[in-house]
Amino acid sequence: MKLNTLAPAPGSRKNKKRVGRGHGSGLGKTSGRGHKGARSRSGYSMAPGFEGGQMPLHRRLPKRGFTNVFKTVFDIISLSQLDTFESGAVVDKAALLEAGLVKGDKPVKVLANGRITKSITVDVDKVSKGAAELIAAAGGTVKE
Incomplete structure (x- = not known):
């Protein structure tokens, strides 16, 4: 084994996605973001727990009882x-x-x-x- 023969394992290195490089690349024009809408625009961030308008999990699950913050734990x-x-x-x-x-x-x-x-x-x-x-x-x- 020599330094000039060292190489990473096959499949372990992947080229980064290059967007906006012509329609032949499959990621040209809109760069894979589609037309209009929130995700197409810069500065978009989704609220935590948001499920695309579906009722979020934290609201679907039942809530019962409470936690006593003054409880003594021994x-x-x-x-x-x-x-x-x-x-x-x-x-x-x-x-x-x-x-x-x-x-x-x-x-x-x-x-x-x-x-x-x-x-x-x-x-x-x-x-x-x-x-x-x-x-x-x-x-x-x-x-x-």
Whole structure:
């Protein structure tokens, strides 16, 4: 192989469309834009979602309910994740951040998913009732 023999793969390079170069080219006179109308003129831009007068998709689909912008979204922690901490440890947001279980931008809530066998102190924003009972049954305490 030499530099003078290098070539792109066949079919990978395509000549650009040259418009307005005579009617023999198939793109002469109106340059493939047709006669009159919006698309034939310069400066034309279609509104987003416009479907040529057909009812646009975003208006055909049903709209239901609403999104509460004030909703509190929690980082969820399960009891099985808390079981990875050593017995007697204080599990707060800082400890969870260090362990890589939460990102730190949302409040933390503990849910009763899985089992916990170690007695730990849990100090987070919110703990579900079932999770609090299971932590207490394992000998731990909950601070909210």
